[in-house]
Amino acid sequence: MNSSPQKFEDLSPTGNSGDGESLTVEQAIANLESADLGLRFYAAWWLGRFRICEAAAVTGLIKALEDEADRTPEGGYPLRRNAARALGKLGDRQAVSPLIACLDCSDFYVREAAAQSLEMLGDPICIPALSELLQVGLQGEQLISKQPDLSQPYEAILEALGALRATEYIALVKPFLEHPIELVQYAAARGMYQLTQEPVYGERLVKALAGDKLQLRRAVLADLGAIGYLPAADAIAETLAENSLKLISLKGLLEHQVNHTATNTFSAGAIKVINLMDSLL
């Protein structure tokens, strides 16, 4: 995942990098402090998109997490959001503490981006701070409200706690299985599976693949791919959704199999997944 300039070269021949201007690494880093707020915003996105892991990029983006210049009419911080998202992709642990600080930001989307990036950086030191945000929605081990509670980015937090193996907070994750918003329920199921490895939570997601709404089925495909739940393979291949999303989901299952098999041979599960993937190409 390193050597980012090369990655950019890999992408450039097809010219599909969008309609934005092309930048050099030096320009992008310099643009983080441009007088033009649009250029700053674009540069932060660009550094993440092309995974520019250079020290100056990381430093510049961390600084951008405290930006005060770029505000939306509602008081949001667009540059901070993009900087937080980019830092997750660059994989530099220096960003962990500054991102933890972002969990207190007044902007929901900055908190969401920070939680997602902390998950990607994988440092368990952020677990207590994430669990504090989760507790906003809880009274003891019960959800405070049966009404949809959108005050915190619960989906991102639940996913991060699962991915970070925050087993000491299972009791805080579990109540969100009953959250009125389905996407939050799925994130909780995904987290619970990662924390407990109990099939009941994987099966809950499999069941959701038969749901009515395409958008929810798409989200569940991503969840099943993320947890690599092998028994979902057939249901993933058969659900009514785009093949592209099924393939990404199955790839998650395949990689999970490979990562958890020590031998050089293919497990029966891996072969099954490969055959399903081939059939969806």
Place this chain on the structure above:
Amino acid sequence: MNNSDLAQILIRAVEEADSSDRLLDAVQELAAAGIEESVPTLIAALGYNNPGAAVAAVDGLIAIGEVAVPSLLELIDDYNYSARAWAVRALAGIGDVRALDTLLEAAKNDFSLSVRRAAARGLGTLRWHQLPAEKVKSVQIQVVEALLLISQDPEWIVRYAAVTSLETLAIAIAVTLPDQALRITNQLQQMLDTDVDLGVRTRVKFAQQKIQPQQHQEVFALKRKLEDTEVSEIPHRGGGRR
């Protein structure tokens, strides 16, 4: 009721479907009937932005087979990339060599990764026997060239699809075009060593395992054939195959 009447009824059901569930059912029934007249309607169903209906329509078109190819080539919707991807999937599933140029162009140059993916897959599943015998090798070399290029696509899923086709091709040409087969195995090894994506590397390894024993078998079969017939002269390349 003859096929034509049935087709009209089923086609009307597709046209009059007023919900995505009804559309799905109607397309499934039409596809299952496998009637040639339904081809334009099935192709149209590829563009309804209903993944279930599109899957059913692709299956139907593949079942109808070669008869559907000219219409597919003619009616491929250049303005709707999701419909185009499904049409390319149908062509890939049918495997008719008349689709060769369309598949080559789509796999190399289409801006949509799902179209490139479907086309890359289709290049490995062509029915070579449809070609005049004297053209098979030159076309296969052309396809190998294209696949070696496509296997460097920036999108993992396109590289993955290319690997599946490199696999089938390496097996198909192991005896007839050993130099080309060697190019494929070299490229696969290089991908195993350098590809950034674990899913792709895994598929490469799987392909290598399928190719390897196959190659041994081919060589073994050739040897045995030589022994059986006790021919004294060395057969020309490909002598052991059709």
